[in-house]
Amino acid sequence: MQDIMMLVQDPAAWVALVTLVVMEVVLGIDNLIFISILTNKLPPEHREKARKLGIGLALVMRLALLGTVAWIVKLTTPVFEVFGHGFSWKDMILIAGGLFLLWKATKEIHHSVDPADHEEDFIASSATTGFAAAIGQILILDLVFSVDSIITAVGMTPHLPIMVVAVIAAVTVMLVAATPLANFIERNPTIVMLALGFLMMIGTTLIAEGMGFHVPKGYVYAAMAFSALVEVLNMMARNARKRKKAGGH
Numbered sequence: 001m002q003d004i005m006m007l008v009q010d011p012a013a014w015v016a017l018v019t020l021v022v023m024e025v026v027l028g029i030d031n032l033i034f035i036s037i038l039t040n041k042l043p044p045e046h047r048e049k050a051r052k053l054g055i056g057l058a059l060v061m062r063l064a065l066l067g068t069v070a071w072i073v074k075l076t077t078p079v080f081e082v083f084g085h086g087f088s089w090k091d092m093i094l095i096a097g098g099l100f101l102l103w104k105a106t107k108e109i110h111h112s113v114d115p116a117d118h119e120e121d122f123i124a125s126s127a128t129t130g131f132a133a134a135i136g137q138i139l140i141l142d143l144v145f146s147v148d149s150i151i152t153a154v155g156m157t158p159h160l161p162i163m164v165v166a167v168i169a170a171v172t173v174m175l176v177a178a179t180p181l182a183n184f185i186e187r188n189p190t191i192v193m194l195a196l197g198f199l200m201m202i203g204t205t206l207i208a209e210g211m212g213f214h215v216p217k218g219y220v221y222a223a224m225a226f227s228a229l230v231e232v233l234n235m236m237a238r239n240a241r242k243r244k245k246a247g248g249h
Contacts (some may be wrong), residue, residue: 017162020153024170026221027152030202031058031145032174033195034101036182037108038134040192046131051178054138059171061146066153066163076151085212090147095210097144101203104137105196112193144206194231198224 032055039050075093078086149170153163185191201223205215 013159013162016159017166020162020166021169023152024149024166025173026217027145027149028058028170028174029221030199031141032178032181033198034104034141035138035178036185037192037195037199038137040182040186042130042134047182048179050131050134050138051182052175053135054142055171055175055178057135057139058142058146058174059168061142062149062167062171063164065146065150066160066167075147087210090151091210091212093144093147093210094206097141098203098206098208098210100140100144101199101206105199105203109193109196109200112196148206188235190234191231194227197227 035051035054039047039054042050075090076088078088080087149167150163153166185195201220205220208215
């Protein structure tokens with residue numbers, strides 16, 4: 001309790017908290033896009049529940065990992081080498097997560113381009129199987145993003161209370177933004193393709209990070225922001241044409 005009071009009175013701790021909250025929110029965007037796309041494939045009555053459960057699992061996983069910080073730190077220790085490059089458990093988790101994202105995004109793009117082909121659809125048509133499949137996939141990506149998130153937190157501050165508050169704040173933002181984001185994606189079909197493109201880029205970035213190639217997150221998010229801006233301008237242009245066409249009649 002005394003340690004917490006000292007942190008509350010320390011301006012540096014507040015700066016670390018604000019910085020970490022922002023970082024965790026930004027890192028959570030990747031997770032949120034995946035959850036939004038995946039839950040939109042479920043029947044409408046199951047979507048809200050799946051989003052809340054998926055984000056709730058993300059919070060539980062992050063807090064559980066925070067409880068094993070000493071073990072998490074060891075995840076960055078190389079366990080084997082290939083051509084002189086050491087691979088840690090963190091690297092392997094990132095590579096596996098990146099491959100999963102590439103696989104999933106590619107399949108979703110295929111189904112969007114050729115909707116008649118559903119032979120290899122990841123989510124079955126029945127609501128029960130679909131819900132279980134969606135939660136299972138969300139759980140896999142929650143693990144990948146949680147490990148990345150917690151290792152980032154550990155690298156930014158040594159104080160566990162700050163990490164816990166930052167993680168809870170970031171997940172709360174995800175919870176609030178999940179439904180509006182999912183609804184926006186559903187109302188704008190072209191956004192789905194853009195979001196799937198984001199997932200492919202994120203997957204490639206995770207694989208590169210796991211292979212030892214550092215990709216500055218700022219470049220990735222700047223590219224995503226620019227692409228989103230272009231798509232917003234396209235949407236505005238399409239809406240303007242529709243209004244003009246409607247007015248002409």
